[in-house]
């Protein structure tokens with residue numbers, strides 16, 4: 214936790230006395246974190262001036278979650294989405310990528326919120342999955358937080374890996390930019406578990422992904438997981454268009470080749486940088502040296518700002534070309550793109566949400582086997 218600059222923790226009164234809270238407190242006992250009775254101030258509030266820049270990233274907040282733990286990925290209207298399900302283990306991330314959309318999503322809920330009633334909630338999630346035995350649930354925890362950054366303290370991987378690994382109609386994807394792989398490696402389960410890394414070009418990784426592990430370290434951790442029997446996923450999302458981007462992304466693919474056996478990859482997603490307009494002033498304020506806003510952006514059909522279509526097609530076309538040269542069986546797919554961009558960038562299209570869902574379900578069946 215110290216490596217991410219987390220210094221304080223707050224226990225919500227509804228979380229006091231729960232066994233999960235106690236387990237987390239026991240683990241925090243070995244760290245230098247200090248208990249506080251005060252919430253992280255919301256950015257924009259008078260006392261929130263400091264947090265406006267820190268977003269409460271130094272602040273762990275233990276609380277129960279009252280909503281549904283499993284929810285469909287919000288995706289985006291008018292573009293093709295994959296039908297992913299989000300297991301909501303917490304919100305906020307101790308890493309600090311300049312482009313992170315969570316800065317806008319959770320600007321009124323600062324802090325690293327850890328949901329201490331997950332043990333109870335996961336039973337309801339598994340009931341939902343068991344009640345639809347013919348459907349494949351592709352589930353991930355890495356949408357509202359990094360899946361593994363806080364795992365040494367929360368140990369959520371100990372709890373959730375066995376649940377998903379023993380189902381035939383689900384896969385669990387743990388997505389990270391860290392090297393916190395001890396939890397998954399400690400587990401004796403491998404079936405239907407995917408450990409994924411978000412990758413970028415070396416210059417974006419070092420210049421824009423503060424507190425994340427360097428690219429080489431991420432790939433070393435991925436190689437270790439692969440050698441220990443885990444299936445891997447990768448996500449080049451967001452892709453950026455800047456002078457030298459082709460050479461830069463080629464270097465990342467060359468590094469992938471050096472560390473990873475492509476036969477053990479279930480999928481690689483590609484997504485060009487896109488953002489809600491509210492994110493722009495936050496990036497300017499919190500990351501004044503960032504280059505991610507260089508270039509021209511236009512509002513897409515969903516109101517998010519995106520690169521012009523020809524630029525997106527160029528980004529995908531090139532990534533498709535260099536990744537396909539490496540292996541033709543990588544399960545490449547686009548996140549939130551139109552049928553036209555799919556066709557022009559990738560040379561084919563799943564057509565719609567259902568088509569993309571079927572394509573990814575087929576990848577699951579190919580790698581892990583079908584539903585008996």
Ligand code: SF4
Pocket residue numbers: 306307308309310312313314315356357358359390425
């Ligand atoms: S790792 Fe992901 S969730 Fe964490 S700051 Fe970076 S983009 Fe946001």
